[in-house]
Amino acid sequence: MKSDIVIIGGGASGLMAAIGAALQLNQTENGGTVTVLEKMPKAGRKIMVTGKGRCNFTNVKDWSAFSEHIRTNTNFVSPAFHNLTPEDLVAFFKSNGLPSEIERGDRAYPKSRKSGDVVDALVRTATMHGVKIVTGCEVRSVEASPKGFKLECIKTTVKEFKFKPSETKVEHLDYFASKLIVATGGLSYPGSGSTGDGYVFAEQFGHKIETLFPSLTAxxxxxxxxxxxxxxxxxxxxxxxxxxxxxxxxxxxxxxxxxxxxxxxxxxxxxxxxxxxxxxxxxxxxxxxxxxxxxxxxxxxxxxxxxxxxxxxxxxxxxxxxxxxxxxxxxxxxxxxxxxxxxxxxxxxxxxxxxxxxxxxxxxxxxxxxxxxxxxxxxxxxxxxxxxxxxxxxxxxxxxxxxxxxxxxxxxxxxxxxxxxVGFERAVVTAGGISTDEIVAKTLESKKQPGLYFTGEVLDMDCDTGGYNLQACFATGFLAGQSAAKEISTQQ
Ligand SMILES: Cc1cc2nc3c(=O)[nH]c(=O)nc-3n(C[C@H](O)[C@H](O)[C@H](O)COP(=O)(O)OP(=O)(O)OC[C@H]3O[C@@H](n4cnc5c(N)ncnc54)[C@H](O)[C@@H]3O)c2cc1C
Structure with a gap:
């Protein structure tokens, strides 16, 4: 399977990366294809549990107040934040059918008070712009070549029947991409699909991983x-x-x-x-x-x-x-x-x-x-x-x-x-991660491997509670997607 841009991980950051990439590619004459590979049966599992099921998706403070709630590498987050500000995010959701309301402490929630509506809005918007989201598809390995990236995946499809046991089909799939965005999340809440795979891929390309530890935990x-x-x-x-x-x-x-x-x-x-x-x-x-x-x-x-x-x-x-x-x-x-x-x-x-x-x-x-x-x-x-x-x-x-x-x-x-x-099993966020020293803050591209991008919680970037983490994940995702798409357009 071929796709111009492949994103590993259909969480907050990966879905927003896909939207950023598709919007950018759709502006060009030749366009291009964007695929999200998500190992869980549905995208956005972690978003579902955020904000006690209500999803505090951003915090509408201005940069100087917002940045006080970023615990590491504040300057690294700045270009992404300014490229997709909290106000932009609120407007984005509104224009995609999801009005929001601002609560105590400048926290923004969907008006419907349902985190599922945030997932639906992201998936709907991505799909509407031509993004292919492949669920049940776990990326097992990544290889780089002068032409781009080869990904080996296991795709699991479960068919449910009314009167007989469900059937599980397992396929081996290879994906080829010229740009690869890793948005696999951290280690926290492994049941949501984030189990640290991105760190393994990053290390393989010579990236340094800052010590991982649970934060926002009991x-x-x-x-x-x-x-x-x-x-x-x-x-x-x-x-x-x-x-x-x-x-x-x-x-x-x-x-x-x-x-x-x-x-x-x-x-x-x-x-x-x-x-x-x-x-x-x-x-x-x-x-x-x-x-x-x-x-x-x-x-x-x-x-x-x-x-x-x-x-x-x-x-x-x-x-x-x-x-x-x-x-x-x-x-x-x-x-x-x-x-x-x-x-x-x-x-x-x-x-x-x-x-x-x-x-x-x-x-x-x-x-x-x-x-x-x-x-x-x-x-x-x-x-x-x-x-x-x-x-x-x-x-x-x-x-x-x-x-x-x-x-x-x-x-x-x-x-x-x-x-x-309490450890990663119930921590809200993973502190530590892929060192930001080796990533270009203005594009989210790896300084070690051209065409490779990292975004979201997999990076050494964590914030306080209050919508700051999701804003950082959405903003870095959007910028990574746009940057990868711009590179494709200039190469065509
Ligand atoms: C209980 C809880 C409540 C929270 N509440 C809030 C809140 O209200 N506001 C806020 O700002 N933040 C909140 N957070 C933090 C926020 O949810 C995360 O920081 C954010 O969702 C991380 O987004 P991400 O896209 O980087 O990673 P994730 O959301 O973890 O997404 C990564 C995705 O990659 C997939 N994946 C991983 N490896 C592979 C692979 N090999 N192949 C294919 N797919 C793969 C995973 O299945 C997953 O879907 C909360 C977190 C938790 C746990």
Missing amino acids: LVPAGYKSDKSPLVEEMKMAFRGPRNKFGERPRKEKTIKPLPDSYPKLKGHIERVTPVSKFGSLLEGNTLENVQMTLYIDGNEAQTEFGDIEFTDGGLEGPLGFMVSRKAVWAIMNDSKVSVVIDMKPAVELSQLDDDIHNRWKEVQEDPRSAGAPFQKLFRILLGKLIPWDLTLGFLDSNPNVSVDTLASALKNWKMDIEGF
Whole structure:
């Protein structure tokens, strides 16, 4: 099979590369062909899970504010960003039948609130401009020759029948292309198809891969995923709270598979499927809003952020957990000691909080319903007036020696040592990747192999949450597609 431009990977970046290439080729007299090879049965699998199923597809900040959310190689992303700005992307989707709305923090979502509509718009637009999307087609090897590239692929087609078992057909296909765009994504969420194949292709052409590690991922506090015997048992005896009669939450069955053996083994990685301990289960399911979290690396303050924290089956997540995860993961992988300190009352001074606590304690003690109640029960009632009730046992387990006099300080300095992190199996993004030093930022072409382009998450390029990652993937994809197509036009 021949195609002028072949794109490996039908994710955000690959589909946008195809659209950029087709639009550019269609402007020329001779035109040209564009093919996307996607190994999954459908294109855009990862887009489907973005933004909790709503797809926060860009962030409409201007470059100076946007670039503060790019964690590596900001200057490298600049030409692509300016070639397809967030406003351009919003207009692109609108003109292709997908209006959007802008939410808190300049985040853009499709108005329909469905990530599937983003995939449909991309696939429809690409197809309308003549792009061929071949699904179920995994590229196994790539070879370069003076004429271009030869790709060996395995195409799997599954036919479903109503009354008999499905049939699977496996074919070996060769593709020939004069320009090749690698848009295979990173290592995160392997179930979506991104399993790092692009790094292998890149290395083969002499490209350097910067260390790969998960970012925007859950941090696991010490003891969260392994059992310890806490003071909580005592507290539970003193107070029969809501939930079940033991004060515990029913466990949900998880379907996340462990990572394949081919994945790099990272120091500090704790598989998401590892069960939550008793301590973890006391925290899991709780959200802390408008708190401050400071990350410490080897005892030194490394990052302070303000916002919300979610305690999940993975550990510390939510905007704050994710924001500090990049630095924390890197530090843990490099043998540093990592801890976080949560200030649950950042807007209140310590002395004011202390006064407030003592006043409330007086009220609790003087309440006629408190008569004869044990100290633990009354203390938990006091605590429940200051933090979410469901979090009280977990907080007490973490701060076993806290008293009325030290409570203010404990609430403003809830320290947790971090023993590890959830890995690529559930990380939002892969940090590290193909070194941008060896890629031309204005075209996305390899400096090592003419006609070869890299785009999207496979590059050493990662951002914060908030639509920044998809914008970077769309923009680099579009520029790579246009650049490859321009080269074809000039060669014709
Ligand atoms: C849960 C989750 C939520 C997220 N939410 C957001 C969000 O709301 N906003 C945001 O900006 N970012 C978000 N992200 C990040 C964002 O989705 C990714 O950065 C982006 O989708 C990466 O795009 P990509 O095209 O580079 O790679 P991918 O989307 O990973 O696409 C790569 C494609 O290549 C295919 N492929 C790989 N190898 C081969 C091969 N050998 N042959 C053929 N095909 C191959 C894969 O099957 C895959 O379809 C989220 C990520 C996750 C995991």
